[in-house]
Amino acid sequence: MRITRRRPDPHRRRRPVSPAAVAVLSWLLLAAGAGTTSAGGHVPGQAHVSHRTPEASRVGALFHHGLADGHFCTASVVDSPGRSLLVTAAHCLDDGADGITFAPGYRDGSAPYGVWRISAVYVDRHWANDSDEDYDVAFAVVAPLDGRRLGDTVGGNHLGLNPGNHRRVRLTGYPDSSDQPLSCVNTASRFGSGQLRIDCTDYSLGTSGSPWVTDVDRSSHIGTVIGVIGGHQQGGATDEVSYSSYFGSRVGTLYRRAVASGG
CATH class of the missing domain: 2.40.10.10 (Trypsin-like serine proteases)
Structure with a gap:
């Protein structure tokens, strides 16, 4: 079985950041996150441990x-x-x-x-x-x-074909370094003619196959799966960007x- 979700290079050199810059950046991130959380209180694009839900x-x-x-x-x-x-x-x-x-x-x-x-x-x-x-x-x-x-x-979940562009989805998957699933909500967009792309943090090794679910009904808790992590670069070369083959007629x-x- 191929290992498919590559982690960032831990030896990559980075420019030192001053304490003042860190403080400013932290304030900006907090300000940006205010008012932009999802219904569950989570920032779009930020992975979190999945709740126990249907x-x-x-x-x-x-x-x-x-x-x-x-x-x-x-x-x-x-x-x-x-x-x-x-x-x-x-x-x-x-x-x-x-x-x-x-x-x-x-x-x-x-x-x-x-x-x-x-x-x-x-x-x-x-x-x-x-x-x-x-x-x-x-x-x-x-x-x-x-x-x-x-x-x-x-x-x-229902199978969704030809989902189009800019669909808000929830990803849920299992990094192989954890025994708890991660979830992330963000907007998926087209990437070329045959792929979808989404920005979600921490989707590392083991998350290939994670479903992209949209339009969850509040009473039945049934949604529509329009993608799975895979496709381009077998799901993505970094943990922060993921892809899916486009669910078309085939x-x-x-x-x-x-x-x-x-x-």
């Missing part, structure tokens, strides 16, 4: 075999007739389904909704043949667990393939 329960970490081996990517549940479908980045599942498990709502070493085995993976032929970054999306079917289906346990075709196979 929305967060649909996001989980991917593991090799089980929880003991540590998580390596993020995935989320997408609504489907078979109630058994995940969406993530294709580069997270380059080695197929063998031994890969999903723990929705994973936190602090615990899997409150169980550990689900992935049984099949679907990627676009442009990714399978050429690793085309505009098609870095995968759907994965999960097997039932103790007679239950995943979507009946935690629900699933993502819809891929979704229908997975649904037809029981997802």
Whole structure:
């Protein structure tokens, strides 16, 4: 499995900053943040530990075999007739389904909704043949667990196609250095014809596959996923900027393939 989210170079040299400059900068940041927080009290673009919510329960970490081996990517549940479908980045599942498990709502070493085995993976032929970054999306079917289906346990977000530009979204994902998910809200914009781009801090190794969710209904807590961290530079070369392949018609075709196979 490739390691995909690179951290900034710790040895990069930086110009010393005077104490006075630090004080001025701190004041400016506080002033800029005043009145610009999201509904949850968080500054747009600033990651924070995700709250325990129905929305967060649909996001989980991917593991090799089980929880003991540590998580390596993020995935989320997408609504489907078979109630058994995940969406993530294709580069997270380059080695197929063998031994890969999903723990929705994973936190602090615990899997409150169980550990689900992935049984099949679907990627676009442009990714399978050429690793085309505009098609870095995968759907994965999960097997039932103790007679239950995943979507009946935690629900699933709708799949959103052709989302356009300047959509406000929430990212939720698992850095591999933490056992708690991070969330961040900001506006996603187009990056070329085949990508979306967003500014969110601290999305480092392990956050590939994190869903970009918009339009969450306040009563059902169901939203629409319009992207996953991946695509350009396999998600981004720094922790502060992330990308997603654009969810166009071919993502819809891929979704229908997975649904037809029981997802």
